[in-house]
Amino acid sequence: MSERIVSKITKESVSALDMAARLDEGSLCPVALVEETFANIRSSDPAIFTELFEARALKEAHASRQRRRDGKPLSPWDGIPIAWKDLFDIKGRVTTAGSVILKSNVPALCDANMVANASQAGLVSIGCLNMTEFAYSGLGLNPHFGTPKNPHGSGPARIPGGSSSGCGVAVARGLVPLAIGSDTGGSIRIPAGLNGIVGYKGSSVAFPTGGTLPLSPTLDTFGPLAADLKSCIGAAQILNGRAIAIPKPSPIDQLKFFIPSNVVFENAQDAVIQNFEASVRALEQAGATITRGVCDEFDDIGALARKHGYLVGPEALDVHWDLVHSAQAKQIDPRILDRILDAGEMSARDLLVIQRKRARLIEKNRQVLDKQIVLFPTTPITAPKLKPLEEDDDLYLQTNKLMLRNTALGNFLDWCGVALPNGLDENQMPTSILLSMTSGRDSDLLAAALSVESILLKADDRST
Template identity: 45%
Template sequence: MSKSFGAMSVAQLSVLIQGGAADPVDVAEAVFESIANCGDKTIFTTLLEGRGMEEARASSKRLREGRSLGLLDGIPIAWKDLFDIEGLPTTAGSVVLAADAPASRDAAVVGLLRQAGMVAIGRTNMSEFAFSGLGINPHYGTPVNPRGMDLPRIPGGSSSGAGVAVAAGLVPVAMGTDTGGSVRIPAAFNGIVGYKATRGRHAMEGVYPLAKSLDSLGPLCRSVRDAVWIDAGMRGLTAPGVVERAPPGLELLVPENIVFDAAEAGVVAAFEAALQRLQSAGAQVSRTVIPAFNEIFDLMTRYGPLVTAEAFALHHERLAGPDADRMDQRVVMRTRLGSRTTLPDYIAILEARSRLIADVDRLVGNRLIVFPTVAHVAPPISPLERDDELFFATNNKTLRNTALGNFLDWCGVSIPCGTAEAGMPVGLLLSATAHRDEALLGAALAAEAVIRGDFA
């Protein structure tokens, strides 16, 4: 049993730990052993064995004494390499921050989940400074998608190591961030669940930013129930308050523009099959054009992407100095594009964003929006490493669907819905307008089995 602890869901493992069938110390030891035996050494940038075992021993003692902190006590978790961990520098997937002063305290959500009894296992690899949806990292290596049976395929980014750590069965949950899809993309590519919360739902203190007006947090895990439990812990709650919303009566809106452009046939087929299952279970499905989608891309063409402008503002001094030579040159190139967005341009983007959010909120109402998380399956790594033009084109296409939700301030859950080319997973993205996380999670909780179909 010990060999499979990391491959269990949070809920499955919690039953064993709370019932006394598994001890947190044994669980943590087995998880560290599995990581040590894993052939892919690029998944984690740092292991926290000392801290993790100390937290596991404290959890074990509490449980023996009947003082459990709740459902998450003793559950291992991995953290993306941009969450502050006390005593360590926060490197954000880059070598240029390695000599920075160590963090004086944990990031706020790290502290909250520690208070819930969770056991920190390590930091996971990521796209440098979180600025790519592909997950390729020239400094620490690129984690290989464990679902790829034919050849090495990308993990998705920027939460690359987080997605692979869960999909490979090393940990039950890993924490990511999502500025343009960085939780939902690796979830879709690796065949797991990824929940992106509404921006501001979780505390951002101690999280290295990319674009503060877009950044949000969320877990990558094995089930929607796991995401619900972790979300509660991230907000300091002892138990979740999400109520399941059964598919009968569920209203779903499928956009007819942008999100299916140049989509792979297998992705569309898997998505439509899942949608049909939802309809058969009683969900009401309507399809319509969402004009704001086109206007968002028109804004990007005219003024430049919002994320690029804010990333340049964050990194412009670094890009003007010697550190630029030590960074991923693709990150440098993309970030420098933000210099083209003037202050009047930036203000125009923000004003248009507010208007478009209001327009879409009126159009969508209480419905959930549903479309493929990514329009293609995870492509092979090697061609993307060799070809800059292919890299940027693939990155743009990979981020396209999910970035719409960040711009419009949506929350979203990516759920596996089948497979396509080469047997690679396809994700179905359920989204809701801002601050409707409970409604979204309740619907996803009830509909997950239907959406998955035969996908294990």
């Protein structure tokens, strides 16, 4: 096969949009592409995937090649590889959600809705990607299947971010151009940010959810991780069973951005703040309108959590009630098990108060923000070293809380969000900027983010 397609965003990540163009012109063969994909995976970090679908993928690739030869591709992306976080049902396979305890479950009778939609567009399912057990951590550690290593930096291994850990690393390493994850408190945007790629989390109603294993049915959202935003947009349309249509970028001088001054910059790394401010200056110079101020809802969310707890807790406890109260519970990662069981200390009133006040805060925030785009760092820190977090439970909990802090605000308020890479720290670890809008404004957000991505890439070109 000819040389790898390289995106500007990272040294190895592969653009699905560019790959589709090569498939269309005939310089890339779906079968050869899939064969190289599996060869690259086998020579890479073994902790990235939990299972590979070589027989299925080769069958799909051969069918794609024939369709293209006949001039009848199912979509412009017919033949492109795609991989799934290990909580999407795949027909004939047990959905394990990064856990060994679920391996005895009954295999799925059919593909999840999004998997089926991807197949109907001709995409080739490569395998299931590793994740934090039950999707319940923002760090990405998994003692059962191993922890995928962040491909950036040098020296000791760094965390991938979670819970869609395999998604972030697989795309950043160029193993697949598209990985589909879930996001309950940051699980798409965090690994995208820590691995220097793009991640799009939809609003709560942005994607079909059938055939996905839940963590928190209220907060769970979904979306793609890819090398560039156009690849994410195309993937999102395919996952919804729609034709691919890339929108025009919104004129930057017509966009209004709001930067919260509270919560999201607390305990942030110097490099994260410096790169964020450099990105803001680039947007201002391009003509964007930017204001700063206090987001009262952030303080309200913090006060609510301190008094009544977190919504994800009781919902996760309900989903996994039988497992965590069974003799098999000892097979669960103790840190995950403890977090799930901790929710048992919340009262029924705590849950009702959280649900009631969340609805009010979402409505209040919708009115305050209107069409503004909220802007702040995706994570307050870059990817920390892996080994200390494996060895120290207190450090693990402290770091996990900090890692999830910024992104979880968007889940609570039902925002849609796009994480874009915006630089490196002194250890060559990626930083990321997060764009968010209120629920249902996904199309507006994606069009705006296309303009922002272009400006950030130009700024990066000038700096290098």
